[in-house]
Amino acid sequence: MSVVIDKVFALSTKIIALLVLLIVAWIFTVLLQHSMESINAFGFDFLTETKWAPNLEKFGALPAITGSVISTFLAMLLAVPIAIGVAIFLSEIAHHRLKAPVGVSIELLAAIPSVVYGMWGLFYFVPIIRDLFGGLGIGMLTAGIVLAIMILPFMAAVTRDAMDTTPDILKESAYALGATKWDVVKDIIVPYAKAGIIGSLILALGRAIGETMAVTFVMGNVHKISTDLTAPATSIPVTLANEFTEADTDLYFSSLFELSLILLVISFTIISIAKFYFLRRKRSL
């Protein structure tokens, strides 16, 4: 009897696992199918063209790609050092009475839906950026900052978790040689948890690059590449969120699909790199 149950269980989990693969392949196929018209019309020029003019039936993805890359880069630039600092503080430096409450609040922050960050950014950050740097207050800089604030708690929490996997006995061995807390952090914890830390940074990067709701309000949706970080701009998710309802021609529609395909490929690449790190780490343990 139990043998039968085992078999049924094994079979059903296998089917579910295959189903997941199937869904991924399905999404990819649908995106590719709907992108075909745009791919046929523009070819590789789609990736390098800077004009996005729906009324002229001319579509280029470069401003959206650049916007995604730069806002994400800005967000990482701001968030990584702070997140690592917070993680170090929480895992080794903080007084034990502070550890739990601060740790929990960070996890709570990580659970706030991104649309809330977006609204908060629009009503509080946009005016601040406007006052500080001039312009509309809407654009790459604001988006980068809001994204940074959004990914920071997640990044800090996962980095702390990675650091906490360092065995106590390894830390104790360093303390037993006369190491200070700072010595232990930089010589033992960071090298030991390096793969996990990098993995968590890349996961956060993946979240930032695909993020839609947090930046839709503060980006501006202007298809223009500007050297001015305070000028309105756009990113792939922002374009998709703003324009799908307006896509009145097949080519417009198809171009948006191609944009989402590009985003999917970028995200997949990032997640694969993260996975690679996590896997390598598991093997080495």
Added chain:
Amino acid sequence: MATIIDVPEEKVLHVNNFEFTYASSETPNIKKLSMPIAKNCVTALIGPSGCGKTTLLRSFNRMHDLYPGNTYEGEVLFEGRNILDAKEDLIQLRTKIGMIFQKPTAFPMSIFDNVAYGLRLQGIKNKSELGDRVEKALKDAAIWNEAKDRLKHDANGLSGGQQQRLCIARAIAVEPEVLLFDEPTSALDPISTQGIEMLVSELKERVSIIIVTHNMQQAARVSDYTGFMYLGELIELGETEELFVTPKEKLTEEYITGKFG
């Protein structure tokens, strides 16, 4: 009640009415414990599991301070001061009272860097001085021959027994006064165990050693003095041979003859 001899040698540590309580414990885990630790001798601590051997050992380098809420009472005298004092410089203390753990704990770095670690912490940067002292420590820990051609390799590539000797090299490189060993061979094979035991006997020329062990033959082989602990108390401390051949306390006798534990 308890039979605790005085030692004729100079005392490197002197424990007086020492009590220790873990944060989560309501009663003391070590109770009113007094004992001398003789200089340049090996003192073994034996006793059934949970009697407080590790707890006592980790008090001597204030390891318990890494975790909140643990409390010490009484005195542990070292170099004429009570090292349980709140003002004690723990970084300094731990360079003088080193520790070898139950499981080998090679750091995730090269063999050389492992041994040089404590030296670098003390601010020694000079390449040739570092090189000399690392070599000397590796030789003293009887691992030089196996390590000399792979100093730059990751220390985790060494076998368990080699790693434990590496940990000993790392600890003696900073030239401590006292070395604390907590069951250093319990994770090792018989040959490696023998190697570590020989090392302990050689090292006592330069350092005073306290070794916790579950293996009574080991205690008999390596130590000059043996303390028997039971339920957080020191029941008997005596010269090793005497303690094993003619124990003064009934509990000691029952334990070493295998009646419990």
